[in-house]
Amino acid sequence: MTAILENTSTGKVKTWTSYMVYAPSDQQHWYVAETSIHGPLIHTFDFSGLNASTSWVGAPQTYTALLANQGGDVQVTLGSFAVLIDGDICYSGGPVDWF
Numbered sequence: 001m002t003a004i005l006e007n008t009s010t011g012k013v014k015t016w017t018s019y020m021v022y023a024p025s026d027q028q029h030w031y032v033a034e035t036s037i038h039g040p041l042i043h044t045f046d047f048s049g050l051n052a053s054t055s056w057v058g059a060p061q062t063y064t065a066l067l068a069n070q071g072g073d074v075q076v077t078l079g080s081f082a083v084l085i086d087g088d089i090c091y092s093g094g095p096v097d098w099f
Helices: 066-070
Strands: 002-009 012-020 025-029 030-037 041-046 055-057 061-064 072-076 081-084 089-091 096-098
Touching: 012 030, 012 072, 041 061
Parallel strands: none
Antiparallel strands: 002 012, 012 055, 012 061, 025 081, 030 041, 030 072, 072 096, 081 089
16 A cells, blocks of 8 residues: 655646455545645545446545645545455555655
8 A cells, every 4th residue: 555745846746556355346435645745734635436347546636735845744544444355344554655
């Protein structure tokens, strides 16, 4: 599981995320939280949707925030999960990336 971040320009942050599981997933409820170095939550990216594979990479999402150029992090939220076709649920370990 990953959370990757790129500071694209002043105040803009682009993030994407991915995971690999042992059986094809049916769907995911997957969120990435962007937080300022000063602590407040800036934005939550929603990567939820359907999937039919053992791996998944979310399409990059961009958000503009004035605090983005001051530093912070993006993290897959600990409540994020993928539902596998056999009914098992795989939860995120909360990977993080800093900017």
